[in-house]
C-alpha cells in the first residue's frame with residue numbers, strides 16, 4: 001500500500017501534468033546486464049556505457065528527485081540484478097515503476113510497482129525468451145506479495161487474434177493487477193522488419209484489445225481514449241514525432257552511467273512508428289481529459 005507521502009507526491013505529479021509543462025519523471029537504465037538473452041532483443045544490439053556504483057546511482061537518483069522528478073521508471077537489462085537500487089528508488093521517489101522479466105520474482109518494495117514483460121502465450125514467449133521462462137514467471141506471479149502488472153509488447157510473432165486473446169485470458173486468471181500493451185517500435189535494428197506490425201494491422205488489433213476489455217474486465221489496460229491515440233485515423237499523427245511526444249517534455253531518460261539519452265527505446269527509435277504504452281496512456285488521459293484513462297495511470301503509479 002502506498003504511504004501518505006507517496007500518495008501526496010503522486011497527486012503533485014498529476015497536478016504538474018495538469019498545470020505545467022515541466023518534466024516529472026526519470027527513466028533510468030540501472031543496469032546493462034540481463035539474465036536472459038531474448039531473441040530479437042534490441043538491448044543486446046546496442047552499446048551501453050558502464051554502470052555507476054550503487055552509491056553513485058543513489059546519489060544520482062536523489063539529485064533527480066531534488067530537481068523535481070518525482071516518478072522513476074527503472075529499466076535495464078534486468079533491474080532485479082541490482083535489487084539494492086530498486087529498493088533505493090522506492091525510498092527516494094514517490095513512485096517507482098520497475099520493468100522486469102519476472103525470473104527473480106517480485107520482492108516487496110515500498111513505493112514500487114513491478115511490471116513484468118511476457119511475449120504472449122507459452123509457446124511464443126518461450127520461443128523468444130527461452131524454454132521454461134513462461135511457467136517460471138507464472139509461478140512467481142502466483143507467489144508475489146503484491147499483484148504485479150503484466151506488459152506485452154505486440155509484435156509480428158505474437159500478433160494473431162488467437163495468441164493475444166489466449167494470453168489475456170490466461171493472465172486474467174492469475175493474481176495480476178492488470179495487463180498493458182505496447183506495440184513494437186522499430187529501433188533501426190535488423191529485426192525491425194520481422195517484428196514491426198504495420199499500422200493498418202495495428203488498428204485491427206487495437207479494436208481486438210478493446211473487445212477483450214469488455215470481455216475480461218478493466219484489468220485489461222486499454223481505454224477508448226488510449227485506443228484513439230494509437231489509431232492511424234485517430235490522434236497518432238498528433239504525437240508521433242519527437243518534439244510532440246510527451247517523453248521529450250515530461251521524461252528525462254538516462255543510461256546506466258547517468259548520461260542522457262533521447263528515449264527509453266534508445267536514440268535510434270523511430271517515433272513515426274511508435275507503440276509506447278506510456279505515451280498512449282498519458283495522452284489518452286490528458287488530450288483531452290479522460291477519467292477512465294486517468295484511473296489506469298493512477299493504478300500504474302500507486303503500488
Ligand code: SF4
Nearest residue numbers: 034036037038041101
Ligand atoms: S529480458 Fe528484456 S533486456 Fe533481457 S534479454 Fe529479454 S528483452 Fe532483453
Ligand code: SF4
Nearest residue numbers: 245263269271274276
Ligand atoms: S520512440 Fe516513441 S516514446 Fe520514444 S520519443 Fe519517439 S514517440 Fe516518444
